[in-house]
Amino acid sequence: xxxxxxxxxxxxxxxxxxxxxxxxxxxxxxxxxxxxxxxxxxxxxxxxxxxxxxxxxxxxxxxxxxxxxxxxxxxxxxxxxxxxxxxxxxxxxxxxxxxxxxxxxxxxxxxxxxxxxxxxxxxxxxxxxxxxxxxxxxxxxxxxxxxxxx
Numbered sequence: 001x002x003x004x005x006x007x008x009x010x011x012x013x014x015x016x017x018x019x020x021x022x023x024x025x026x027x028x029x030x031x032x033x034x035x036x037x038x039x040x041x042x043x044x045x046x047x048x049x050x051x052x053x054x055x056x057x058x059x060x061x062x063x064x065x066x067x068x069x070x071x072x073x074x075x076x077x078x079x080x081x082x083x084x085x086x087x088x089x090x091x092x093x094x095x096x097x098x099x100x101x102x103x104x105x106x107x108x109x110x111x112x113x114x115x116x117x118x119x120x121x122x123x124x125x126x127x128x129x130x131x132x133x134x135x136x137x138x139x140x141x142x143x144x145x146x147x148x149x150x
Contacts, residue, residue: 001035003046005031005035007049008034012031052149055147056101056105056148056149057148059147060108063144064108067110067111067112070110070111074111074127083129084125084126084129085125085129086115087123087137088123089121089122089134090120090121090122090142091120091146092146093120093146093149093150100117102149103122106122106141106142106145110127111126111128112124112126112141113125124141
């Protein structure tokens with residue numbers, strides 16, 4: 001519970017962007033209540049989680065920048081043909097938490113939206129499918145982001 005409390009409290013501080021005593025007290029109370037009563041009874045290894053996210057963030061940012069450039073090209077050149085579609089891709093991640101982070105990272109990346117996450121299947125709407133080859137899409141979209149979460 002202590003790991004969850006610390007993590008939630010740090011998120012609170014980051015979101016409020018304030019070190020006022022009132023904000024810290026409210027944040028501590030909210031973090032305690034959520035950690036104690038509203039989260040599954042599982043222990044979080046805070047050190048492992050931080051290391052995992054430190055590995056994941058650069059991979060995600062690289063992917064984010066590449067996707068922003070690709071979408072900007074489409075917006076700035078409306079004559080470019082686009083081929084949208086929904087593809088079903090697999091994830092090899094075991095943790096539900098990691099699958100959720102992966103799905104959200106895909107959604108935050110311009111040009112892709114995770115429509116559904118069912119077991120190990122990700123249904124992703126892709127703005128521009130250059131190739132209908134699922135293996136290429138699997139590698140470009142899922143496997144690259146998964147590297148940071150393993």
